[in-house]
Amino acid sequence: MNPLRIAYSPCPNDTFVFHAWTHGLVVGGEPAPEVTFADIDVTNGMAERGELDVLKISYAQLPWVLDEYALLPTGGALGRGCGPLVLTGPDSPATAADPAALRGRTVAVPSERSTAYLLFRLWAAEAVPGGLGEIVVMPFHEIMPAVRDGKVDAGLVIHEARFTYQNFGLRCLADMGEAWEAATGLPIPLGAIIAKRSLGAERLESLTDTIRASVRQAWAAPALSRDYVLAHAQEMDPAVADQHIALYVNEFTEDLADAGYAAVEGLLTRAAAQGLVPPVAPELIR
Template sequence: MKTSEAIGCVVRAATITWKQSKRKDCLRTVWPSGGVTNWSLGRTVRAVEKRKLTLGHSPDPDDAFMFYGLAKGLVDDGGYDFEHILQDIQTLNERASRGELDITAISIHAYAHVCGEYALLPSGASMGDGYGPMLVAREAFSKEEIASLRIAVPGTMTSAFLALQLWLERPGERIDYTVVPFDEIFATVNRGEADVGLIIHEGQLTFENEGLVCCEDLGVWWGRENDGLPLPLGGNVIHKRIDAGERKVVSDVLERSIRFSLDNRAEAVEHSLQYARDMGIDLADKFVGMYVNDWTLDYGDAGRESIRRFLRRGHEMGVVPALPELEFVE
């Protein structure tokens, strides 16, 4: 029986390729189990199995942009098999509180509650540099009026909600709020189920299309109150059950993915459009630029100081239970 006939009799699920060399053609079979048979040598070599790590991030243009290179296999993965888990930020915060994810995007507010189990990665920050979560309504309200109105918020562990508490100078139990998915806040306000909406993500660019007005931009307020520092909104964390050496490898992988997207902006933005919720490419590009930039490559001293101030003020108010010592993967 010819070699090719024998291969066909063994299994049809295998992938068979010819590799040509100067010496002779070599028939290789890649099996579903991961092994590779080199028929010219007559033996099967087991493929090295990559370690699987869960990687949580939100289904939004900025996260899709950041992880484009990694998701499409365009950057070195460091020898890991990353399972991308796309969920909204409140869900990711909750899953991190249970230690379910190896690596995840997280609200800086939520990080204070999981800092014993997770370390911050130096790249992946979302910082509101002169902009941030907004309070929007069908008519303009003052701060004093908003304090007595019903507010739709995207989650109590979001940095937006912590910023709201700091701005109103009162803890959540003294605020009339309702938690709704972030992409339903516009509808909730327009139906009259809430007077004011606390919006995050691309809603900061599209609220006027919904007939709403901005009552306060919390990113602008934070910068005004804190020497021009950016408002720390989100970051990436890695679980400490992964040893320190591996954490550094993973950190480098994620930084490579972000750099790749910044260096190949047009194609990365094109990829992000599938998560852009009716945004055109120009608006998606603007939104990505707001939250994937130099801050995303590294917090720097200013970014780290802003996190410390943000969490310290929350702790002083009593809404951040313990003031964490920031732990970064270095």
């Protein structure tokens, strides 16, 4: 088999999940792929253009790519208590008690096709009557400094920012995951693994088995991936990297199962009902 081409982020959960596969450690699995590291906004665009064989993208991007790509049931990011946060500076008029004060304000987001932004729009439709102001897209690691420095009024953050935002003097206005779980009871769908349907059913099954084996090997011998994870973690504190992995690599990473698929279908159905994404045929998801 020829090596596949894959793109995922340099974040600890992705490098942890894919370490065994990318280093040829999955016995009998797919050959080690050609890896491109890219921010989620970049991989979302790559998927829409049909680039590469396998990509980690936002679940919110699925409606635009499912004709060409299949959703794999392993390797992605879903969970509970791991949702995106809306952050503001300490002097912001918007507070957890009065999120409506965010009306007309400038908000930085990691991608307009990100799951974080979709959850944010579902939340803001009720919490911020009258609507938001300008939405500014920027790499997720630039958002907290931009809020701190007053370049934007608020920021929607993902990943390890859950553990570090207080270091920037910021406060949490709202937790999109808490809002989603309270409304639906479902886990929070964040990042999906997709692969080209043109690979064929047999290759897609082999790929799924390989990624699942990579996840299991990462859990079984976490020390093996340590150097790889930290080398790509943008000078992240090792303790924060460990927290990141513990939160985002869980039972849904190994297998979406019924609860994971229900979360994905629930997100896209709710979003389509509000005209935020195109409707998706259920058979394209499972």
